Amino acid sequence: MKNFEYASPATIEAAVGLLEADANVLAGGTDLLSLMKEGLASPKRLVNIKEIRELQGIEFDDAKGLHLGALVTFAELIGSRVVRDHYPSLIQAAEGVSSPQIQNMGTVGGDLCQRPRCWYFRNGYGLLGLKDGESMPRAGDNRYHAILGNSGLACFLNPSSLAPGLIALGGKVHIAGPSGTKEIPVAELFRIPKSDSEQELNLGDGEILTSILLPPSGAKKMACYEVRQRKVLDWPLAAASVAIEMSGEQVSSARVVLGHVAPIPWVSSSAAEALIGKPLNGETAEEAGKVALKEATPLSRNRYKVRLARTAVKRAVMMAAGMEV
Secondary structure: OOOOEEEOOOOHHHHHHHOOOOEEEEOOOOOHHHHHHOOOOOOOEEEEOOOOHHHOOEEEEOOOEEEEEOOOEHHHHHOOHHHHHHOHHHHHHHHOOOOHHHHHHOEHHHHHHOOOOOHHHHOOOOOOOEEOOEEHHHHOOOOOOOOOOOOOOOOOOOOOOOHHHHHHOOOEEEEEEOOEEEEEEHHHHEOOOOOOOOOOEOOOOOOEEEEEEEOOOOOOEEEEEEEOOOOOOOOOOEEEEEEEEEEOOEEEEEEEEEEOOOOOOEEOHHHHHHHOOOOOOHHHHHHHHHHHOOOOOOOOOOOHHHHHHHHHHHHHHHHHOOOOO
16 A cells, blocks of 8 residues: 555535545545555545534435435444335345445445446456456456446446435435535436546546435335345345335336446336336236346346346335235
């Protein structure tokens, strides 16, 4: 690990002022410190934001919805009665991160901003895993790579546990930076890079994700379902989050978002359309799963993920409907 400066500001404004092109935000540190130890990140300055009170706490209002400070830990999220009562799909997603250490140190903001777990990236071959201009994931071991959104050079997976559920629920993020503050949908925080010079997050120099906002949940039916190889700490092979509104016995609106299958959390409009106007039952749940993966383009060794992702969508819909899975 190379030498670096360390700063611990007490306000968002001071933190923004300390961030430069060669500086990094330090929150839980569960990902950044590993990157630094592996030589994949070498910031000249670490800006510790853990002392900034404005970035902490969970607030809920029946009319306004939920406010999560970026520094809320997974343990705090899981332990929140108001989140469990009004946004159970977020609890389901958070509980998938089973390590007590990560739950107590990892933050909701850090979960959205963590770097991909692609082993080519983690072994120093860049975000796109290129060697001599050729894609290593496409030619090599791609068992855990993208099956959607991989038409370009990007084959890595977005690793966020919370993003699919936040997007399904219409979540937004607040971002502070040198030009002031802004609010964008959670979905717009992510992008698919076209070259190694691009990042996978829409955060500019000096910008900090400060909070997450969710509208009132109302009568939405929601669920998150993950398919895992094992129950110990590991990333899912596929996941799906759904948020559904009913009009009588039929679905009036729906959002279906897949995780761990694409370089960004994958919003499936076609799966949502397959649900609208239909009753919630096993048949419509299965159809939503099929439609969601209709445009999948698996690589040479990850075709199995298509079936797993279909299952994740089907079971998320069934869970939201209160059916056994």
